Amino acid sequence: MAEQEHSMDKPRVKVPAKVTRGEPFEVKALVSHKMESGQRQDEKTGAKIPRKILNRFVCTLDGVEILRATLHPAVSANPYLSFYASAEQSGEMKFEWTDDDGSTLSARARIEVEP
Amino acid sequence: MIIARVAALVLATCGALSAFADEGEWGRYAVDGRRSGYTYAASETRAMQDDEFENPGSIWLAKGEDLWGTVEGSKGKSCASCHGDAATSMRGVGARYPVVDEKRGKLMNVEQRVNLCRVGAMGAAAWPTESEALLAMTTFVKHQSLNMPVSPVVDGAAAPFFAKGKAIYETRRGQLDLACVHCHEMNHGNMLRAQRLSEGMSNGFPAYRLKWQALGSLQRRMSGCMRDVRAEPYPDGAEEYVDLELYLAWRARGLPVETPAVRN
Amino acid sequence: MKPILEERPVDISRRALLERALLAAGLWAPLRALAGDADNGTTAAVAKVLAGRPAAGEGLKFSTPAIAENGNTVPISVEVEGRFSAERYVKAIHIFAEENPAPEVISFQFSPASGRAKVATRVRLAKTQRVVALAEWSDGRVLEAINEIKVTIGGCGG
Numbered sequence: 001m002a003e004q005e006h007s008m009d010k011p012r013v014k015v016p017a018k019v020t021r022g023e024p025f026e027v028k029a030l031v032s033h034k035m036e037s038g039q040r041q042d043e044k045t046g047a048k049i050p051r052k053i054l055n056r057f058v059c060t061l062d063g064v065e066i067l068r069a070t071l072h073p074a075v076s077a078n079p080y081l082s083f084y085a086s087a088e089q090s091g092e093m094k095f096e097w098t099d100d101d102g103s104t105l106s107a108r109a110r111i112e113v114e115p
Numbered sequence: 116m117i118i119a120r121v122a123a124l125v126l127a128t129c130g131a132l133s134a135f136a137d138e139g140e141w142g143r144y145a146v147d148g149r150r151s152g153y154t155y156a157a158s159e160t161r162a163m164q165d166d167e168f169e170n171p172g173s174i175w176l177a178k179g180e181d182l183w184g185t186v187e188g189s190k191g192k193s194c195a196s197c198h199g200d201a202a203t204s205m206r207g208v209g210a211r212y213p214v215v216d217e218k219r220g221k222l223m224n225v226e227q228r229v230n231l232c233r234v235g236a237m238g239a240a241a242w243p244t245e246s247e248a249l250l251a252m253t254t255f256v257k258h259q260s261l262n263m264p265v266s267p268v269v270d271g272a273a274a275p276f277f278a279k280g281k282a283i284y285e286t287r288r289g290q291l292d293l294a295c296v297h298c299h300e301m302n303h304g305n306m307l308r309a310q311r312l313s314e315g316m317s318n319g320f321p322a323y324r325l326k327w328q329a330l331g332s333l334q335r336r337m338s339g340c341m342r343d344v345r346a347e348p349y350p351d352g353a354e355e356y357v358d359l360e361l362y363l364a365w366r367a368r369g370l371p372v373e374t375p376a377v378r379n
Numbered sequence: 380m381k382p383i384l385e386e387r388p389v390d391i392s393r394r395a396l397l398e399r400a401l402l403a404a405g406l407w408a409p410l411r412a413l414a415g416d417a418d419n420g421t422t423a424a425v426a427k428v429l430a431g432r433p434a435a436g437e438g439l440k441f442s443t444p445a446i447a448e449n450g451n452t453v454p455i456s457v458e459v460e461g462r463f464s465a466e467r468y469v470k471a472i473h474i475f476a477e478e479n480p481a482p483e484v485i486s487f488q489f490s491p492a493s494g495r496a497k498v499a500t501r502v503r504l505a506k507t508q509r510v511v512a513l514a515e516w517s518d519g520r521v522l523e524a525i526n527e528i529k530v531t532i533g534g535c536g537g
Binding site: 071084 | 451452453456462463476479480481483484485486487488489490492493494495496497498499500501502503504
C-alpha cells in the first residue's frame, strides 16, 4: 500500500472543556506534516528536494478570525502551536492549515462558555 | 597511606550517596543505578514528552487508536473485534515483549505479533517495516503499558535468544570496531561531541526522535547505531534485532514503559 | 605539560556593549546596518516591521533554551505582558533567526478576541545564532527581545 505523501491524519486540537466568558484560554494544535524546507538534497541524486510546507494557519470562532499565523520553512516538522483565545458565548472553533500546494487540513472544537 | 585510604573511602561514600541522590532525583526513571534516556534529555525535551497532547508521538498514538477500531481484511475484523478495549487487553504487553511464541519456537516482538494477527486472524496484508501504520499500532499497543516496569522473561524458552542478544551487544563491529558496550556501558555520561551518551535504554520506543523529526522503531534506532560505527546493519526484520530487543529489555528492567518517548 | 587549549578570558567586547546601549535607546536597525555583519536579511526584515518606530526592550518575555537539544526542533515561547481590550491589543508577533537560510521563522496576527498574546511553537535553527522576537501593539508600540540559542552537533552523527 503506497504511503500518502501528505499525511491523512486529522490535526489534533485541545481546548478546555469549559471556559469563562471573556477570559482568555489556551488552545493547542498539533498537526502531522513533514514541513519539507527546500534545503534538503536527495541522498542519491543530489537533487534539491522541493519545498512543501504548511504556510498558513487560521483559527476562527463562529466565523470570526481569532488568530492567523504565517509559517516558514524554519517551523519544525509536525508543527505545534499554542495560543490564546477568548469567547463571549459558546460556539464552534475552526482551525485550518494551508499547504504550499493549496490543499488544506482542518479541525474543529466546541467551545462551551460557562454561564 | 592512611589518609589516602580514608580519602578514598570518603570519596566512595560520597559517590554512592550521590548515586542514591540521583535516583531519588529521577524517581521512576532510574532503577538500581540504571537510568532511562529520559534522564539524559534536556528539560524542554522531557517537558515535550510529559505532556500527552504536546508529545509529537501523540500523532502516531491517535492514528494507532484509529486503526485499532478499523475493519480490514478478508475476515471483516478489526483489532477491537477480538481484543476489545486495548487499555485492558493490551495492558502489560509493552512491558513484557518480546516473548517466545512457543508454537513457532520463535522470539517475537510487538511488530511481528501485530502482523501475525493481521495476516492470520484478519486476513489482511502485513504492514511493511517502519510503515506509518505499523509504527502507529506498535506505539498504541505499547502505550497501554505506560509507566509499568519493563519486565521481560529471559529464562526458560527465552534463554537462548537472550544469550544471542547479549553476545551481539558485546561484539565489536564496523570500521570503528566498537560494540554497544563501549558507548552505552563503558562511557555513558561522557560526551560524544556535544552530546551526552545515554545507556541505550529501549523503554521509550517506538520513540519520537528530534533528529528524525518523526517517530521511529527500535530497529531503526539500532540500525542507525550500526551505521554510526560504520558497520553494515542487519537486514530489515532480522532475528538479530529481536534477540537484541530482548537483551535491551532486560537491561531496562524496572524502568517505566515511556512509549512514545521523545529523544534527541 | 602545556594545556592543549589555552584559557581565554570571556569579556564583553566594546562593540557588544555599544550594541546593548543602542538597543536600549531603540536604535536597532541603524546599528545592524553599521555593524556590517554578513546578514541573511534579518536587518531588513526587522526594519520593515519597525517602519521607523523605536523598539522597547521591556514587556516581552521570550523563552528559549540556552542550548538546543537538537536544532531541528527547538521549543520557543513568546508572551506579551498586558491584557487586551477592544481598543488596545497586540496586533502581531514576529520571529526572525539571524543565521538561518532565511530570516523569517513564524509570525502571528492577533485580534482583540485573542485575549492575550502568548504563543509557543517549535522551530528549526541551522546553527548557533540569535533569534529576534518582535511584538506590535495596536497603538503602534513595538517591543523586542533577542536571545542567543546554541545549536550543537552531537553524537556520532547518528
